[in-house]
Structures are given as structure tokens and as C-alpha cells.
Amino acid sequence: MSDYLDPNNEELLKDFFMEANLQVDTLEQNILVLENDPGNRDSVDEIFRAAHTLKGGSATVQMTELAEFTHVVEDVLDGIRSDEVSVDTGVVDTLLESIDIIKAMLAARADSSVYDEPVDDIKEHLESLLPGNGGKAPAKKKAAPPPKAEVQSAKADSASEGLSEYDILELQEAAELQENVYEIVVHFNPDHPMNTVGGVQIFAALKGLGTVLKTIPEFEELYEDEFYPEVRYYLATEESRDAVLKHTEVADVVVDSQVIPLEELTSTLSQQKVEEHLLSPSDADKGPEKEPEVDAGEGEDLQPEKSEEKEAEPRSKKREQEIRKQSTGSVLRVDSRRIDNLLNLVSEAVITKATFNQISVQFGEAQLSLSTIEKQYRETLKELFDSLPDYLEEIQSGTAVKQIKAELLDRFGHLYSLLDPLEGSLKGSVAKFRSTAQNLSRTTSELQEGVMQIRMVPISQIFNRFPRLVRDVSRELSKKVKLEIEGEDTELDKSVIEDLLDPLIHCVRNSVDHGVETPEERERAGKEKEGLVRLKASNEGNMIIIEIIDDGKGIDVDAVRGKAIERGLIHPNKKLSDIEAFNLIFEPGFSTAKKVTNISGRGVGLDVVRKQIEKLNGNVSVWSEHGKGSKITIKIPLTLAIIQGLLIRVGSEVYAIPITSVIDSHRIKPKEIRMIDNYEVFNVRDDVVSLIRLNRLFGIPTREDQDHHFVVIVGTGDKKMGLVVDSLIGEEDVVIKPLRDKYTNAPGIAGATILGDGTVALIIDVSQLLDLGMRQELENRRRRSATIG
Numbered sequence: 001m002s003d004y005l006d007p008n009n010e011e012l013l014k015d016f017f018m019e020a021n022l023q024v025d026t027l028e029q030n031i032l033v034l035e036n037d038p039g040n041r042d043s044v045d046e047i048f049r050a051a052h053t054l055k056g057g058s059a060t061v062q063m064t065e066l067a068e069f070t071h072v073v074e075d076v077l078d079g080i081r082s083d084e085v086s087v088d089t090g091v092v093d094t095l096l097e098s099i100d101i102i103k104a105m106l107a108a109r110a111d112s113s114v115y116d117e118p119v120d121d122i123k124e125h126l127e128s129l130l131p132g133n134g135g136k137a138p139a140k141k142k143a144a145p146p147p148k149a150e151v152q153s154a155k156a157d158s159a160s161e162g163l164s165e166y167d168i169l170e171l172q173e174a175a176e177l178q179e180n181v182y183e184i185v186v187h188f189n190p191d192h193p194m195n196t197v198g199g200v201q202i203f204a205a206l207k208g209l210g211t212v213l214k215t216i217p218e219f220e221e222l223y224e225d226e227f228y229p230e231v232r233y234y235l236a237t238e239e240s241r242d243a244v245l246k247h248t249e250v251a252d253v254v255v256d257s258q259v260i261p262l263e264e265l266t267s268t269l270s271q272q273k274v275e276e277h278l279l280s281p282s283d284a285d286k287g288p289e290k291e292p293e294v295d296a297g298e299g300e301d302l303q304p305e306k307s308e309e310k311e312a313e314p315r316s317k318k319r320e321q322e323i324r325k326q327s328t329g330s331v332l333r334v335d336s337r338r339i340d341n342l343l344n345l346v347s348e349a350v351i352t353k354a355t356f357n358q359i360s361v362q363f364g365e366a367q368l369s370l371s372t373i374e375k376q377y378r379e380t381l382k383e384l385f386d387s388l389p390d391y392l393e394e395i396q397s398g399t400a401v402k403q404i405k406a407e408l409l410d411r412f413g414h415l416y417s418l419l420d421p422l423e424g425s426l427k428g429s430v431a432k433f434r435s436t437a438q439n440l441s442r443t444t445s446e447l448q449e450g451v452m453q454i455r456m457v458p459i460s461q462i463f464n465r466f467p468r469l470v471r472d473v474s475r476e477l478s479k480k481v482k483l484e485i486e487g488e489d490t491e492l493d494k495s496v497i498e499d500l501l502d503p504l505i506h507c508v509r510n511s512v513d514h515g516v517e518t519p520e521e522r523e524r525a526g527k528e529k530e531g532l533v534r535l536k537a538s539n540e541g542n543m544i545i546i547e548i549i550d551d552g553k554g555i556d557v558d559a560v561r562g563k564a565i566e567r568g569l570i571h572p573n574k575k576l577s578d579i580e581a582f583n584l585i586f587e588p589g590f591s592t593a594k595k596v597t598n599i600s601g602r603g604v605g606l607d608v609v610r611k612q613i614e615k616l617n618g619n620v621s622v623w624s625e626h627g628k629g630s631k632i633t634i635k636i637p638l639t640l641a642i643i644q645g646l647l648i649r650v651g652s653e654v655y656a657i658p659i660t661s662v663i664d665s666h667r668i669k670p671k672e673i674r675m676i677d678n679y680e681v682f683n684v685r686d687d688v689v690s691l692i693r694l695n696r697l698f699g700i701p702t703r704e705d706q707d708h709h710f711v712v713i714v715g716t717g718d719k720k721m722g723l724v725v726d727s728l729i730g731e732e733d734v735v736i737k738p739l740r741d742k743y744t745n746a747p748g749i750a751g752a753t754i755l756g757d758g759t760v761a762l763i764i765d766v767s768q769l770l771d772l773g774m775r776q777e778l779e780n781r782r783r784r785s786a787t788i789g
Contacts, residue, residue: 019053024050027050027054028096029467031047031092031096032467032468034080044077044081055071055074060200062201066115067197070102072126075127076094085129085131094129179238180241182234182237182241182262183260184232184233184234184258187255188253189252198254202248206233209244210235210237210239213236215231215232241259245257332494341450342447342451348443352443356433359432362432363429369425373418380414380418448642452493452638455494458488458491459489459490459497463535466535474512479519483534483535484532484535485536487536487537488537492544493641495639496544496636503612503620504634506608507606507634508535510606515531515553515554516531516532517531517552527551532550533549534550540635542637542644543635543660545634547632548631548634550631553626553627554626554627554628555581555585555624555626560581569587582622586606615767617637617643618634620632620633620635642734642735643659644660645733645734646731647755647761648725649728650694650702650725651700651702653698656734656753657712657766658750661766662712662714665728666710666713668682668708668710668711669707670707670708680693680724682722690722697769702726709726710728712728719770723769735753736750736752736753747768748764748765749762749763750764
């Protein structure tokens with residue numbers, strides 16, 4: 001536990017930032033709940049616990065600006081909890097603004113700096129919410145030092161009340177040979193706003209000098225939300241008495257402190273025992289007449305400590321910066337049951353390994369037995385051939401053939417059954433091998449699924465951010481919007497979640513801005529003034545379906561068509577179906593907003609959404625009904641680490657195409673390939689599909705004059721194209737390995753995988769491949785036109 005409290009401890013800092021962000025999320029979510037349900041006591045208690053935990057944690061790692069600001073917020077939350085402060089829109093706005101400042105403070109510390117923006121105004125606003133303050137914080141009293149008599153009798157008290165003789169002996173044995181053991185008695189200021197964490201602060205300071213052997217009260221009690229006016233620490237250190245005393249002098253927190261060597265405690269305790277026998281009870285109660293006064297230090301020695309802190313500060317900042325870089329996005333909270341399941345699977349794998357070892361021994365024995373049988377067979381066969389001339393002579397001399405046959409069978413008949421024992425042994429070993437291989441396959445599949453489950457996190461991690469977003473955007477647009485969230489427990493891969501946030505933000509903002517009408521417009525349309533946006537997640541096989549639904553005005557197909565004609569995207573005479581019109585809103589720079597605001601109108605958003613979702617091997621679609629609302633549907637795979645791929649061969653190379661991008665495949669003859677405007681095309685069910693020859697695209701030598709070709713039709717969104725390949729190998733689970741160095745930006749390639757035979761296959765990025773193929777075909781067409789011209 002002592003290591004955990006070191007403010008320079010790397011593990012502590014990682015844990016603190018992870019926990020602090022969780023507490024901030026809890027604060028924000030429950031404050032938004034309070035806005036709609038001010039009487040929700042569970043949310044009030046949850047908010048207060050989160051603020052108190054954040055305050056205590058930040059004080060532990062010596063982030064004083066965060067601890068002090070959170071303390072002011074905690075006062076307001078305590079007022080809400082005790083019904084002294086009523087929750088209204090103004091209070092919620094102030095608390096949310098305070099949370100934004102807390103986030104900024106955490107972000108500054110994560111960047112190895114300290115938040116230096118003024119916070120006096122928001123502090124005064126928070127304090128003005130408390131009854132009786134009149135906009136000012138209550139005056140702080142400076143605690144008076146304890147009476148001199150208490151200081152003088154501290155040694156006697158510590159000996160009589162703190163430790164027994166046996167306890168002192170244990171402390172002496174726990175210390176190293178060259179270390180001194182001290183009792184440090186610290187009295188804390190009860191009027192300091194952070195008085196409940198003073199004991200922890202001194203513990204952290206003393207830990208840097210040596211080993212804290214014991215505290216009274218116990219450390220677990222110090223870490224709770226209780227104020228202890230006096231705490232005793234027992235420290236083993238090589239430092240001097242004055243050096244230890246200096247580390248206990250904390251301005252405004254510590255009123256008085258003293259350092260007593262353990263030897264003095266032992267002599268005092270022995271003297272008390274003698275006095276208990278010699279003195280009367282009344283005299284014994286008086287204790288020693290005089291004790292040497294201990295210099296508590298009133299602050300004269302604090303300046304050197306500050307200079308030491310300044311010297312150490314750059315080093316700690318560098319260390320914190322390194323930790324931030326290492327820990328960013330690397331922390332996962334995993335249900336212990338999933339770890340237990342993995343351990344069970346690993347134990348099964350170990351058992352399977354032992355079984356394979358036994359089978360290997362059996363195969364070795366069978367091989368040795370085969371060698372012995374082979375030697376015996378050769379010797380018997382030699383004996384047989386050597387005896388054949390003798391038998392021929394006997395036949396010529398008149399011996400019956402039947403007799404010769406009987407004699408041969410008697411001497412060499414065992415050759416028929418020579419391999420029977422080996423055959424039985426091999427059959428048993430092979431059967432056991434097949435059974436164990438099946439067990440290994442099952443265990444490996446479950447192990448793969450278990451490891452993937454560890455990477456799975458609930459989508460609530462990003463869904464919980466949207467109530468605040470919808471609140472802010474709707475207020476900025478003067479709209480009333482209610483957000484409903486469904487399926488927040490749906491799980492998907494952490495790497496997918498990290499890349500999913502931005503597309504969802506664009507979609508939700510689009511629904512609030514373009515979809516939901518103003519209260520006046522909704523009232524004229526016969527709707528409730530408050531609009532509805534629903535954020536829904538669900539599972540569908542190996543895919544996650546996310547839907548953003550609103551009950552707004554829907555997509556105006558005529559407005560979309562007019563904008564498309566204006567931008568030259570379609571011909572004025574072209575008739576658009578609803579689906580075609582919906583897909584136009586994903587074009588780059590497309591927007592039907594009449595004016596540009598800081599929320600919309602620049603045509604940046606939905607095109608980025610499509611590109612980002614396609615990078616995740618997913619797709620996005622839109623459905624809308626004019627006057628009733630719209631629905632944006634996003635489909636993405638559960639994980640990007642392992643995907644189903646279709647293996648194809650081009651020349652001597654093998655490629656994998658994500659199965660989610662494959663529409664179908666065909667085996668065609670060369671004569672079925674047509675030329676239209678110098679493009680190779682192929683008719684599929686009355687639909688014309690352009691073809692790309694992968695051997696030409698990737699520069700792979702192969703025969704093109706084959707009797708037949710294989711065409712894999714792939715597509716993303718409304719685009720599709722046929723890839724001409726030499727052969728189809730089949731479907732297989734492929735593990736995606738990222739490409740590094742100079743191969744990172746290879747166009748049309750998403751990564752690589754290692755096949756079962758050890759060869760490397762590249763994974764095709766279908767969306768990039770389609771763009772690359774189109775560009776290359778256009779370039780070839782321009783070259784041909786230039787040559788003809």
C-alpha cells in the first residue's frame with residue numbers, strides 16, 4: 001500500500017488518470033440526470049461520491065489546483081444533498097461549466113503542465129449558490145497550536161497510549177541495521193478545507209525518506225473521509241531527526257509536529273513501569289515534571305523545501321509525460337470471470353499439450369518397432385530366397401509340392417502377421433491424435449473468442465458522452481431535443497470504439513441540426529414541441545448495428561436534387577429515386593443548409609462519416625420519410641483484429657479480400673468479357689459490372705489467355721466492381737497484421753496476414769482499390785486517346 005501512495009509512482013499516475021476520467025464522466029452523466037429529475041437521490045449520492053473521490057485522489061498525487069477546485073464543487077453538491085441548494089437550469093449550467101474546467105485541469109496535467117487559467121469567477125459563482133454566503137466563501141480560521149502542556153507530555157502519551165513494549169521491539173526488528181526508527185507525532189489544522197487528506201499527504205512525504213512501518217490510526221482509516229487531529233507515524237530511515245522534521249512541516253495543514261527516536265520511547269516506557277510500582281496512583285497520573293521541549297518549526301525551514309521541489313519538478317514532469325504517452329488508450333477494465341475463463345482454457349491447452357507429448361512418444365515407439373520389424377522382415381526374406389534352390393531340388397527329386405508348400409508356410413507364414421502389432425498400435429495412436437487435434441481446435445477457437453472478449457468493451461463508453469452533446473447543440477439552436485439511448489451494453493472491440501466516436505458525433509449533430517425542427521415548426525406540423533433523437537445499438541451476427549433515428553422533418557428529396565444539379569453532380573433531366581437522393585448527402589461538400597453556422601452548412605461531415613466507417617470495414621446507409629424523420633444505419637464488424645476473408649490467387653501471389661466486401665463470385669469464359677468505351681465489363685443478371693485485372697493493377701506476371709477466369713464482385717456503398725483473378729482458394733479467418741515503415745501507405749492494401757503454410761498474404765482494402773482502379777483506368781484511357789490523336 002505504501003508504494004501506491006508515492007506521487008511519482010508510475011502505476012499510481014496511470015491509475016489516477018484512468019479513475020479521474022471515470023469520475024468526471026460519472027459527474028457529467030448524473031448532473032444531466034438531475035436536470036430532468038431533481039429529486040433523484042441516487043444520482044445526488046453518486047455525484048457527491050465521485051467528486052469526493054476525485055478530490056481525494058488529486059490531493060494524493062499533489063495536484064492541488066484540482067483538489068481545491070473540486071472541493072468548492074463538492075460544497076455545492078453537499079448543499080444539493082442536504083436540500084440547501086435547489087437544482088435548476090442555472091445550477092446545472094454552473095456545474096457543467098465546472099466539470100469542463102476539471103477536464104481542462106486533467107488535460108493540462110496529462111500534458112505535463114498546470115492549468116493556469118483564472119477560475120476565481122466560477123469559484124465565486126459556485127460559492128454564491130450556497131445559502132448565507134452572499135457570493136463569498138466563509139472566512140477561514142487559523143487553528144491555534146495545542147497547549148504547551150500537551151506538547152510537553154507528548155512523549156509520555158506516545159509511550160503509554162501509542163505502543164506497547166512488544167510493539168516497539170517489533171519495530172526495531174523490522175528496521176535495517178543502519179536505520180533509525182522515529183515516532184513522528186503530527187497535529188493537523190481542523191479548519192483547513194483539505195483536512196481529511198492531511199494524514200495521507202504526510203504519509204507520502206515521509207515515504208520518500210524511508211519505510212513507514214506503522215501508523216496510528218491505521219493507514220486504511222486515514223484514507224477514508226475522516227479528520228484525525230493527531231496521527232502518529234513510525235518511520236525507519238537513515239535520515240537525521242531534523243531532516244525528518246522538515247518533511248512534516250506543511251503550511252496551513254500541519255499545526256505542530258515532533259520527531260522522537262525509538263530509544264527515547266523505550267526508556268520512557270521503562271521509567272513509567274518503575275513509577276507505576278513506586279508512586280501512588282495520584283502521583284503516577286501526574287507524569288514526569290518536565291520534558292524537553294520539541295521545536296515544532298513555525299515555517300522558517302519551509303523555503304529550502306520549496307526550492308528542492310522546484311529542482312525536482314522538471315524531472316517529475318518528464319516522467320509524467322512519458323507515462324501519458326505510454327498509457328494513452330492502453331487501459332482496459334476486464335471482468336474477472338473472463339480472465340478465469342481464459343485460465344481454464346489455458347489449463348485445457350496444457351493438458352492437450354501433454355497428450356500430444358504422449359502421442360509423440362507413441363509414434364516414436366512405433367517408429368522404433370517398425371525399424372525392428374523391417375530388420376526382421378529383411379532377414380526372413382533373405383532366408384526365404386536362400387532356401388528356394390533347396391526346395392526346387394526337392395521338387396525335382398519327387399517331393400510333393402503340397403508338402404513343400406506346407407513346409408514354407410510353417411517356416412515363413414509369420415510374415416503375414418508381422419505388421420499386425422504395429423498396425424494396432426498405429427491405429428490407436430492415430431485415433432488418439434485425431435481426437436486430441438479436435439480438442440485443440442475447440443480449445444483454440446474458445447481461446448481466440450476469450451481473448452477477443454477481453455478486448456470487447458460496452459459501447460456505453462461513447463454513448464454516455466452524447467447527452468451532454470445533444471443538450472449543448474439543442475440549446476445553441478434553440479430547440480428542445482430529448483435523447484434516448486438503447487443497447488448501451490452492446491460490446492465491440494476497443495479499437496473499433498476509438499474510431500467510431502467521430503462518425504457518431506457527426507451523425508447525431510446532423511440529426512439535431514438538420515432533422516429535428518424548432519418548437520414552433522413542430523407545433524405547426526402537429527408534433528410535440530420536444531423532438532426525439534434515438535441512439536440505438538444491437539448485434540446482428542458478427543456485425544454491430546448502430547442506428548441514429550430522429551422524428552424530424554426528414555430529407556427533402558427535391559431540395560437534395562436541386563442542390564445536386566446546382567453542383568453539377570447530376571444532369572437536370574435525371575430522375576432520382578429516393579435511395580439515390582439519400583446517398584447524395586454523403587458526397588463531399590454536399591449540404592442543403594441555407595446558411596453556414598458553427599454547426600453545419602459547410603458540407604463537411606457525412607462524407608467523412610462514410611470514409612471512416614469504410615475504414616472499419618463497415619457501411620452506412622440512410623432512410624427517410626419526409627415529415628416523419630430519418631434513420632442513419634451504421635454496420636461495422638465486432639472486431640478488426642480477426643476477420644473472415646476470401647483467399648484468391650493472382651499469379652504466384654495470394655491475397656485476402658474481407659468477406660464483408662464480397663458480393664458474389666463467378667467463373668467465366670474470356671468471350672463473356674465485353675468492351676464498352678475501352679472498359680472491360682461483364683454482364684451479371686442484367687447489370688453491367690466494370691472489371692479490374694489485379695495482375696495488371698499490381699504488376700504481377702500471369703497468363704491471361706486461359707480457358708476461363710474467376711471474377712470476384714466486390715463493393716462498398718453504391719459502388720461495385722469485378723476483380724479478375726486466377727483462382728479462388730476459399731474462405732478463412734485471417735489475423736490482420738498492420739504494415740509498417742515504407743509499406744504503410746501502399747494503396748489498395750489494408751494489411752497482411754500469415755497463412756497456415758507460413759506464407760504472407762496481403763489484405764485488400766476494397767474502397768481504396770476501387771478508387772485506385774478507377775484512376776488507373778482513366779489514366780490508361782487518356783494515354784490511349786493521346787496515342788490515337
